[in-house]
Amino acid sequence: MIIGEKIKNIDFNKTQIGEEYEDCIFSNCDFSGMVLNNTNFEDCIFDSCNLSLTKIETSLRDVHFKECKMTGTNFTKLKSFSSLSFEKCNLEYATFMRAKLRNTKFTDTTLIEVDFSETDLTMSLLKNCDLSRALFSNTNLEKADLSTSYNFVIDPNNNKIKKAIFSKEGLIGLVLSFGIRILD
Known part of the structure; x- marks a missing residue:
C-alpha cells in the first residue's frame, strides 16, 4: 500500500x-x-x-x-465508489453505462456524447456541464441538480427525473423528445 x-x-x-x-x-x-x-x-x-x-x-x-483528460474512459465495470467528483475534466465519449454514481459531482466538465444509459445519478450535481448528445436512457436522475448544465435532451418517459432540478432554459431539453416545436 x-x-x-x-x-x-x-x-x-x-x-x-x-x-x-x-x-x-x-x-x-x-x-x-x-x-x-x-x-x-x-x-x-x-x-x-x-x-x-x-x-x-x-x-x-x-x-x-x-482538469483530467478522460476522453473515452470506460466506467461500466467500476467495482465500487464513494464520493467521486470531476472538476474541469474532459469526459467526452466516456461511458458510465449501468454505473451506480449516486451523489457524484461533475463541475465545469465536458460531457459531450457521454453514455449515461441505465446509470444511477440520484442526488448527483452536474454543475455547468456541456451535455451535448449525451445519452440518457433508463437513467435515474431523481433529486439530481442539472440547473446550470446545458445542451441536454432527456426523455421524461424513459428516465427517472422525480425531484430533479432544472433551470427554465433547461426545460427545453425535457420536451424535445415529444416533438414539440418551441418558438422564440
Whole structure:
C-alpha cells in the first residue's frame, strides 16, 4: 500500500502500478489506454492526468479528478465508489453505462456524447456541464441538480427525473423528445 505520496509526471504505461493507493496526489501522470482492475484508490486526487481510453474496473473511494483528460474512459465495470467528483475534466465519449454514481459531482466538465444509459445519478450535481448528445436512457436522475448544465435532451418517459432540478432554459431539453416545436 502506498500512502500519502505525491506522484508526478509518471507514465504508468511504462511503470508498474501498485495495488493500493491512499491519500495520494497524482499530478500530470499518464494512465491512457490502461485497464485499472487490480488497483484501489482511496482519498486520492488526480490533477491534470491523462486517463483517456482507460477502463476503470476497480474501487474508487473519495477520489477527485481535476482538469483530467478522460476522453473515452470506460466506467461500466467500476467495482465500487464513494464520493467521486470531476472538476474541469474532459469526459467526452466516456461511458458510465449501468454505473451506480449516486451523489457524484461533475463541475465545469465536458460531457459531450457521454453514455449515461441505465446509470444511477440520484442526488448527483452536474454543475455547468456541456451535455451535448449525451445519452440518457433508463437513467435515474431523481433529486439530481442539472440547473446550470446545458445542451441536454432527456426523455421524461424513459428516465427517472422525480425531484430533479432544472433551470427554465433547461426545460427545453425535457420536451424535445415529444416533438414539440418551441418558438422564440
